[in-house]
Amino acid sequence: MTVAATPLGPEIHRRLADALSPTALEVVNDSHHHTGHLGDDGTGESHWTVTVESPAFVGLNRVARQRLVNQALADLLSSRIHALAIRARAPGEGHGPL
Incomplete structure (x- = not known):
């Protein structure tokens, strides 16, 4: 599979869905906020x-949760994703709607 040929948003969603079987998942492209900044590859x-x-x-702390997300996206983080903000929670943790 050639990662660069895939639109990134759906690919991130698919990988996280496959790896984590989430009960809720939201993927947001924030790139437009960083146009012209360091890491903006155009x-x-x-x-x-x-x-x-x-x-x-x-049962996992914040760092362990972020590691699971990072593992699911490892090759994208090293090649196509410059910045990734992660909000990770277990079912029932009350942090409002996604």
Whole structure:
């Protein structure tokens, strides 16, 4: 599979869905806020926020949760994603709607 040939938003969503079986998942492209900044590669797909709720996060601290997300997106983080904000929670943790 050639990662560069895939639109990044759906690819991020698919990978997180496959890896974490989330009960809720939101992938937001924030690249337009960073146009012309360091890390803007001109693709319009360099800066992202993911909000994910998954049973895989039960009992894990924030760092362990972020590691699971980073593992699912490892090759994208090294090649196509310049910045990734992660909001990760377990089901039932009350941080408002996604």
